[in-house]
Amino acid sequence: MSTNVKIGIAGLGTVGAGVLKIIKAHGDLLEARSGAHLTVTAVSGRDRTKDRGVSLDGLTWYDDAVALADDPEVDIVLELIGGSDGVAKDLCVRSLSNGKPVVTANKALLAEHGNELAALAEQHDAQLAYEAAVAGGIPIIKALREGLAGNSISRVYGILNGTCNYILTEMEETGGEFDAILKDAQDLGYAEADPSFDIDGVDAAHKLAILASVAFGTPVDFPNVYIEGIRNVAAADIAAASELGYRIRLLGVARRTDAGIEQRVHPCMVRRDTTIANVSGVFNAVVVDGDFVDETSYVGRGAGEGPTASAVVADIVDIALGRHTPTFGIPVDKMTDIPKVPVADHIGAYYVCLTVYDQPGVIADVSAVFRDENISIESLLQRGRSKQEAVSVILVTHEVQEAALVRALGKIEKFTHSVAKPRMIRIVSL
Incomplete structure (x- = not known):
């Protein structure tokens, strides 16, 4: 890329304004790191008169954000609008189709349409960068x-x-x-x-x-x-x-x-x-x-003006340096469709909280259901004791298939002595 890189920003909310502030504050440092003078030349936002804490003087304003993609004075397009469809997607499609790199912080867009956009980026030899879309300032x-x-x-x-x-x-x-x-x-x-x-x-x-x-x-x-x-x-x-x-x-x-x-x-x-x-x-x-x-x-920090804008600027620097990595790490045609395992097949330990009337035989009934589903209880604790009133019974299971536990809790919920829907939380071994 040339030594003068011109940037267009679509979306002047917290992150867009943050990018402007970073480029203004660290222009010389960014030039030293990227080998290019980074300049914002055009912007698009909802309200031209809003005070964003940074000057927009001298910048071309677009009411239509998608038009940024066609501006010859824009080398890199930043999509900071948000949303999985609409203007955000249209801007990315137009920019990539024009061979212009796109930097986005839009996780919803990538989760819904990332495969399509990655293929389009490869087709037109344009980068699609999104460090800011996941975990903010964490690279x-x-x-x-x-x-x-x-x-x-x-x-x-x-x-x-x-x-x-x-x-x-x-x-x-x-x-x-x-x-x-x-x-x-x-x-x-x-x-x-x-x-x-x-x-x-x-x-x-x-x-x-x-x-x-x-x-x-x-x-x-x-x-x-x-x-x-x-x-x-x-x-x-x-x-x-x-x-x-x-x-x-x-x-x-x-x-x-x-x-x-x-x-x-x-x-x-x-x-x-x-x-x-x-x-x-x-x-x-x-x-x-x-x-x-x-x-x-x-x-x-996973969100906020500084961390997210920092990640956006890091992507700009990579593009200015000519670093070109496939969108999701490998080319689209080299990706492998690997089966997805349903959560019902997950095997692990579980915390279970039952709210039941304090009556004789309750624990025996619960234990019988767990036995029938081949669920082993590691520990059991009863919270409170008040005859004929509701109490909490806390169970921790050994490893079990989730589908079996869900079946067991469905049966327990139907007991006459059950007061509320059982709660379960997965215990994760890290």
């Missing part, structure tokens, strides 16, 4: 595609959503229930007014689908990611986990097995002495298991 895409290129990856997992991690951390530290802590997170700006994508696990699942593709050389397969959020995690579960020597974290786990690839996002109980259990607040963490490096861990 995990570069680590997987480049730093760990000499390894066969068996597993990648991590805390991929800062909002959920903040909520679970606060529930542990304060003893508060989910709804109250979520409201606090919204008041502090850590959670959106509509937090569904975060707390229901969709945001983490988008990121996990991308990580699995890069880690295992398989097409992005978001529809086959099992997704379970944190809405049903109770303060009692947090307290029980602590007593048992665990913490609860929402993890995204992608694992290669003999049967295929597991892709799952759900609350997990993890030992308190593990790296991932000690990542708290809004921080993200990713752990990768490779055959020659063993375990490598990456921790940092």
